[in-house]
Each structure stands twice: as structure tokens, then as C-alpha cells.
Amino acid sequence: MADTNEVIDGGLEILKYPNPVLKKKSEEVTVFDEDLAKFVQDLYAAMRAHDGVGLAAPQVGVLKKIAVVEYNGSSYVLINPRVIDQKGIQDGEEGCLSFPGIYAHVTRPEWVKIAAQDEKGEVHEYEASGYTARAFLHEMDHLTGKVFIDYLSSLKRNAIKKKVAKNTGGHF
Ligand code: NI
Numbered sequence: 382m383a384d385t386n387e388v389i390d391g392g393l394e395i396l397k398y399p400n401p402v403l404k405k406k407s408e409e410v411t412v413f414d415e416d417l418a419k420f421v422q423d424l425y426a427a428m429r430a431h432d433g434v435g436l437a438a439p440q441v442g443v444l445k446k447i448a449v450v451e452y453n454g455s456s457y458v459l460i461n462p463r464v465i466d467q468k469g470i471q472d473g474e475e476g477c478l479s480f481p482g483i484y485a486h487v488t489r490p491e492w493v494k495i496a497a498q499d500e501k502g503e504v505h506e507y508e509a510s511g512y513t514a515r516a517f518l519h520e521m522d523h524l525t526g527k528v529f530i531d532y533l534s535s536l537k538r539n540a541i542k543k544k545v546a547k548n549t550g551g552h553f
Contacts, residue, residue, distance in 0.1 A: 389426060390426055391424060391427040392423060395478050396442055398477075398479050398528060398545055399545065403440065403479055403528055405439065405444055406526045413500060413502035417447075421447065424447065424449045425451070428449055428478070431478050435448060435452075436449055436478060437523030438524075440478060440523060448520035448521065450513070450517060457507060459495070459517070460497055461497065461498050462496065462497035462524070463496055464494070464518075464521070465494045467490035469491030470489075470491055471490070471511065472487075472488045473515060474487075475515065475519060480528075480529075480545065483545065485530060485533055487533070489514065489515050489519075492508070492509070492514055493509055493510075494507070495509075495521070
């Protein structure tokens with residue numbers, strides 16, 4: 382146990398599936414203030430503390446359209462993000478901080494162009510391919526109440542649900 386009270390995870394608890402909050406739709410962000418900037422920093426801290434490449438606000442119980450992605454040395458604040466364009470198909474393994482130890486193959490577009498606001502409200506456009514595109518789309522799904530196992534066949538999805546229940550000792 383650490384002998385200091387230093388908060389390295391932003392003080393945020395990451396909700397695990399099947400927490401019902403993960404299935405809810407988030408609201409648009411309309412106020413760009415210091416509280417928002419602080420929350421974005423806390424999200425980054427929580428994501429890094431859990432070795433994630435992305436984290437969305439609903440995963441910490443906040444139903445607002447806010448997510449962060451950090452991969453290959455690049456960091457992105459995605460507030461009110463939307464897809465402008467997408468191309469191609471990629472098939473790859475995906476995980477989620479709300480599903481510890483669970484990985485599954487998910488098919489997604491190979492390339493995306495998105496628009497998102499930063500914590501100051503400025504709009505940015507980002508083009509990404511491969512794993513970064515996958516991370517953008519995965520986090521944006523969280524903002525509409527969608528999780529990655531929703532893309533799987535019901536057979537695979539049920540197998541994961543059973544595994545989660547076994548891990549947590551919980552019921553559905
Ligand atoms: Ni996730």
C-alpha cells in the first residue's frame with residue numbers, strides 16, 4: 382500500500398459492465414469552464430492510471446459527451462465529437478476499461494475524419510486510421526450508450542456476459 386495520499390487516478394472510479402450507466406446516452410457539453418478543464422485532466426489521469434488508450438465520461442458516471450484518447454504519443458480531447466467521414470474496414474482486437482480482461486475482435490472503419498471540441502470549446506478536425514481510428518470510434522460509442530460487445534454475435538456476447546458474471550460473482 383502506498384504511504385501517501387497522492388491521487389494518481391484523478392479520483393475517478395471506472396464503472397464496470399454491466400453497470401446500467403454504460404448503456405445511457407450522454408448529453409452535449411454547453412459550458413466550457415474550469416470545472417470542465419479539471420474533469421478532462423482527471424479523465425486523463427484515470428485513463429493513464431489504468432493503462433488505457435481512451436476513456437469516456439460515462440465510464441466514470443458522468444453522462445456528458447466527453448472522452449479522451451491517448452495513443453502513440455498523441456493525445457486528443459473529444460468533446461461533442463461527431464464523425465464527418467469514414468472509409469474502409471479494419472478487423473482487430475479491442476478491449477475496454479469497463480471490461481477488465483475481456484478482448485474481442487471488432488470490425489470498424491479503417492479511417493475516420495471527426496470533429497470535436499476541446500475543453501475551451503474550440504472545434505478541431507482529426508483524421509485517423511488504424512488503432513487511433515478504432516479508439517476514436519470506441520470512445521464515441523460510449524457517448525451513445527454503446528459498448529464494444531454490442532458488435533459481437535449474441536453467442537459471443539453471451540459468452541462474455543457469463544465470463545464477466547463469473548469474474549465478479551454478480552448476476553444480470
Ligand atoms: Ni471502452
